[in-house]
Amino acid sequence: MKKLVLPALIALTLAACSSTGTDTAGASVEDRGAGVATVTAPGMSGSGIAALTDPNNILSKRSVFFDFDSYVIKPEGRPLIEAHARFLVQNPEMRMLVQGNTDERGSREYNLALGQKRADVVKQALMLLGAREAQIESVSLGEEKPRCDDRTETCYAENRRGDMLYSGEF
Template sequence: MKKLVLPALLSLVLAACSSTGTDTASQVEDRSAGAGVTTVTAGGTSGSGIAALTDPNNILSKRSVFFDFDSYIIKSEAKPLVEAHARFLVQNPQMKMLIQGNTDERGSREYNLALGQKRADVVKQALLLLGAKEAQIESVSLGEEKPRCDDASEACYAENRRGDMLYSGEF
């Protein structure tokens, strides 16, 4: 009986706390001026046809948020990148994003999976706070399973401590 009551109470609390979108006091401030992000609309279903996402001169072509060792705090230098992707998601509500949390090889498998999830979740939460919708974003942990670099050096470890943002058609 206890196993059924707790989830029911939790769902009631979450339903009571959910936003209906009609609260004007909690709207996200528009910081689009001067950020270098243009309004883009999805032309096809593949996501790869959206020019801004693949244009190397556009901030949206950068898809990784890097983290310090044993940390899941978004660095100040990554905030403009997260803000640009949030604006893109707000302007393109049909787009979906998958955030993959990654770690370096140090630490146990369980620890790395948990840390990777925290990294993916913190990027997701930042995007949601900036106006993206919950239905647009999914976060998963890959732990140490998808390294960008295989050398046993600090520079290589730093490349592997990241959250990768992938759009529809890329995952």
Template sequence: MKIEKLMLGLVAAAALAACSSTKLDEKPPVETAQPVTQQQTPPQTPATPERQVTTVDLGAQLDAAVANQRTVYFDFDSYVVKDEYRNLIETHAKRLNNKKSLTLSLEGHTDERGGREYNLALGQKRAEAVAKSLTLLGVASSQVEPVSFGKERPADNGHTEEAWAKNRRVELRDK
């Protein structure tokens, strides 16, 4: 126990001795240095010339893409949209989704065979099938209006299978 008190006393004395050597009244020396000036370097020119970014008008591209693609043809007595017209419908859907103010009239037509009422109903089903395809691709139903003309507006007035095939159609027309 005596040794512990002795050690404690020595530690306290050493601590006091260290404190007494610090002079609080003296100010520490301040070194004065000259300000460093930075040299101005000229801006570096890029090794490769800058490329200009061209603007792309998606609306104009889509308009051009559908300019000659506005008709979907159907088989005899059918209103099923064929797979071969998928790209045409997708392009029109992109166009309508890109410009929400654009609307289309989907005009359904039939060939001359069949009665007036039957052909009006079939033309309407064809127009509605195209409208359904467009709405499944995100087009608002308010942007498409299916309408039927039946056999009243033939594309070809002939009475052959070739002429009738041209008349079984839906035309996509801007309103």
């Protein structure tokens, strides 16, 4: 019975976080690509760490994207969060920093608060899937770390994200 309750609770919680709108087109999960530092963990080596930097592995993708003025995890971000949660559960010595980001629209205070909500919702989802709270820290960067500086909707969408970084990357 216990084995059925946990997956049902996780599915219910993720469903509660989902958007109720009919718009199914949204920003996709993106590969962080170049500029990511080498990940290190004491006492760990081999394929576990290699998966974090293998471009063919979902673990190399580190950003969950959000809609405008929202901190709801979209369905296309769920597989990424699930994969990182499994990795954290299998590697309890690993630590993660979740950085919440926003586009430049809105006041500085509003963007810092929204960025924190985005980071916190990613952290909460990871914990619901088994990661320990001690493994994850969430911070808001607000609009201070844009990925794109153009003033277009496409660029704004790139900046509305939660980035997951592992020890050695922050």
